[in-house]
Amino acid sequence: MSRRVQVVENILSANDHLAAANRARLDADAVLGLNLMASPGAGKTALIERTVPGLEGRLRLAVVDGDVATSIDADRAAAAGAVAVQVNTGGQCHMDAVMLGGALDELDLGEVELLIVENVGNLICPASFDLGTHRNVLIASVPEGDDKPYKYPTMYRGVDALVINKVDLMPYVEFDMDYFVRGVQLLNPGLTTFPLSCRTGEGVDAWLDWVAAQAEAQRDAAAGAAASTSPSGA
C-alpha cells in the first residue's frame, strides 16, 4: 500500500505545480477564476445560466465545463451567452489542473475578466484538487437535505462562498435551515452564504454583486502587482 500512497502524493504534488501555473496565467491577465463545485443536479449550470446574463455589460465572462461525459453543460452555458469550453474527464470524478490548463489554451484570456469553472458533480473528489482558480464556491441545494455539511466536511471546510440553491422548494421538502447553517458555521465560521433560487431568480442579485466585487478585487491586485514590478511604478 505504501507504493500506492506515494504515487497518489506525487500526482497531487504535480497537480499543485500545474495549478500554480494556471493561477499565474489568470493573474497575468487579471482574470478571476471561480471553481464551482456541487453534487450532481444542485444547480451549477443553472447558476451559470443566471450569472452570464446577470453580469452582461459588467464583466466579460468565460466558462469551462467539466463533465464525465457529454457537452450538455457547455452547450447550456454557450446558449446563455458565454464563451464556453467543454472538458470531458474520461470517467474521472473531478477536474484537475492539467485539464484546466488545456481549456485555458482554448481561450483568449486577454478578453476575459471572469472565468467560471464548473467542476464535475461530486462532493468528495474535487475538494482535493487545486485547479489554480482563486475562489472555491460550493452550491448546496435544499432538496439534497440539511445534513450535507456534516457528511461532507472536507468540501464545506475548503470553500470561500456557499450558494444554497432551490430555496423555492423549502415548502415542499423537510429542510431545517438552522441545523444546516449550524453545520456550515462549525466547519467554516463566517462563510459568505447566498440562499437563492436559480428557478425564480430570488436572491441572485446578491450573488452577482459578490462575484463582481471579487473580480474587481482581482483586477486591483493585478494592477498593484504590475505597478510594483514596472519601473514607472517603483
Added chain:
Amino acid sequence: MSRRVQVVENILSANDHLAAANRARLDADAVLGLNLMASPGAGKTALIERTVPGLEGRLRLAVVDGDVATSIDADRAAAAGAVAVQVNTGGQCHMDAVMLGGALDELDLGEVELLIVENVGNLICPASFDLGTHRNVLIASVPEGDDKPYKYPTMYRGVDALVINKVDLMPYVEFDMDYFVRGVQLLNPGLTTFPLSCRTGEGVDAWLDWVAAQAEAQRDAAAGAAASTSPSGA
C-alpha cells in the same frame, strides 16, 4: 503514467477477489445483498427508512451505511428498526469490498435475509467497485434534473434497478420524464424502474415487492445449490 495505471488495476483486481469472497459469505447464508447508490441527497437513507418497516415480518434485514464521515445514516436506519453498521471511508469516495467485508464481520448473517448496503453519495466512483452484493440499485431524484443518465452513463449502465425518488416534486421543478427515461433506456434497455416518493409513500409498495421477490429468488438459488452439493439431494 503507466505505473499509476498498473497500480490502479492491481487495486481493482484485489477488490474483485475480496468482492467474490463477500458474495460467497452472503450466498452461504442465502442473504441477498443490495448495493444502493445515488447522488448525495437523492434519498438512499429515506428509502431505507421506508424499506425497513415496509418489509417487517416479510424479511429480516440489516443495513451497512458507507459515509465519508458521521454515523447519521446508520443512526437513521437503526431508528427505523434495522440492524445497522456504519462504515466511514476516511475520505474515500466509494465503498470497497474490504470495507464491506469488515462490516459483515459485525453481523450475524444467519439472522439476515436482506442486506442493504448504502454506498457513499456519488454518481461516479462507486460504479467501479464491486462489493460482492447481488443487485446494484441506483436512486435518481426528480430535483437532480432529467439529464443525469446522459451525464453519468457508467452508473446508469451498471445497475439492475432504478428508483426515481421525489416524484411528489414534479409540479415544482422542470423535469422531462420522457427525456430522462429515453436516456435510461438507451444505456440500460428494459431496466426495472420504480418512480416513487419516500416522503409521501407513493409507489413504495412496488419497490418493496420487487425487493422481496429478489430475496426469495436468492433463497431458492441457495437452496438449489445446497441440494445439488449434498448427498441426499443428488
